[in-house]
Amino acid sequence: MARGLGRPTGWANFRYDDTRHDHTTKTVFGKSGDFDWQGAVTLVLENPYHASFFVTKLWSYFIPTAPDASTQAALQKLYLDSGYGIRPVVEAILMHPDFHAGPAMVKPPVVYTAGLLRSQGRAIDEDSWTWLCSEAGQELFYPPNVSGWDDSAWLDTSTWKARFQIAVYALAAPGNWNGSVDTWHGTYSKTEDPDTALARAIDFAGNPVLTSDTHGALLDFARSCLPATMASWQQGPYRAMRQNALRQLIVTCPDHQTS
Numbered sequence: 001m002a003r004g005l006g007r008p009t010g011w012a013n014f015r016y017d018d019t020r021h022d023h024t025t026k027t028v029f030g031k032s033g034d035f036d037w038q039g040a041v042t043l044v045l046e047n048p049y050h051a052s053f054f055v056t057k058l059w060s061y062f063i064p065t066a067p068d069a070s071t072q073a074a075l076q077k078l079y080l081d082s083g084y085g086i087r088p089v090v091e092a093i094l095m096h097p098d099f100h101a102g103p104a105m106v107k108p109p110v111v112y113t114a115g116l117l118r119s120q121g122r123a124i125d126e127d128s129w130t131w132l133c134s135e136a137g138q139e140l141f142y143p144p145n146v147s148g149w150d151d152s153a154w155l156d157t158s159t160w161k162a163r164f165q166i167a168v169y170a171l172a173a174p175g176n177w178n179g180s181v182d183t184w185h186g187t188y189s190k191t192e193d194p195d196t197a198l199a200r201a202i203d204f205a206g207n208p209v210l211t212s213d214t215h216g217a218l219l220d221f222a223r224s225c226l227p228a229t230m231a232s233w234q235q236g237p238y239r240a241m242r243q244n245a246l247r248q249l250i251v252t253c254p255d256h257q258t259s
Contacts, residue, residue, distance in 0.1 A: 045084055051076040058089055060151060063098050064105045071096065104258035106154040109136035111259075112163065116170040116251060119206035128169055135162035155257070167251045172244070180247070181240040188243070190235035194222035197239065201246035210255050218249060 016037065023034050028043050035043065044050060055075040059067050067075065075089055082088045093099060107115070110133050117123065133139065137159040143149050155163075172180035181188055192200075198219055202210070210218075225245065226238050250256065 051079055055079060055089065057148075058086075059093055062093050062105075063096075063102050064151070065098070065102060067096075067098070071098075105151065106257055107259050108149065108151065108154060109133040109138040109159070109163065109166070110140060112136075112257065113166050113170070116167060119251075120170060122170070129166075132162055132166045132169060135159070136166060137162075163257070164248075164252055167248055171247055171251065180244050183237050183240045183244070186236070186240060188236040188240035190232075190239065192239050192243075194219060197243055198222045198246060201243060201250055204247055205250045205256075208250065208256055210250070210253070214253050214255050218246060218253075221249065222246060 021036070025032050025034060028035065028040070029047055031043065033039065052072065055072060056066065059075070066072075075092060078092055079085065079089050113129055113133055117129075130139070137154055138149060198215075201218075202208070222242060225242055227234075230238055
């Protein structure tokens, strides 16, 4: 069974059995013959629409706006001239100006999770990541249909809660208690000022790139979230709670959800 999902893993012993192969003549894309699996792949690759579809689809994984006509033509030529090479096309996309200066894309749940875990020096260390990503809208190897994932629909009111939970599990769930500050049993600073608190939280999150608007909003929160007057016993714990809140807000802010 697939761990944590209650769903069978499915058939895993794949092999070619000629006795189950249909050897009658079939017509595919205007060509007739008794095509084996290699022949079927060749039919797809040689289809006149294949290169344009492949390039457009691959581009959409990295850049949300369609390539212009000259870029599309250049990538298709590169793909065909390289003998259907995928790596050259990926490299060209990653070096294209639109990749660096174009609009941001919302990270798929799995990419968002992987980034959080990497920033914490963690690996796939528990089953929770499977159901959390599924709740956020992406279950690996189980897309909604044959066309794959819809990268324009990652965020809505249903999936946002799961993304917030992913951050909770990455920062403060069992397996990463270092991700959160011990509020009541530690010796957190009783004098940490808002600017220092934010700088510490940003450093903990791996120094992600934040816009000036986001940085300003976080600093406003750091400056206003604590009571104006606190008893001595509250000084450290309340500042520890502020630090935990800042860490959570940083890794769930819009800047961290996009790339």
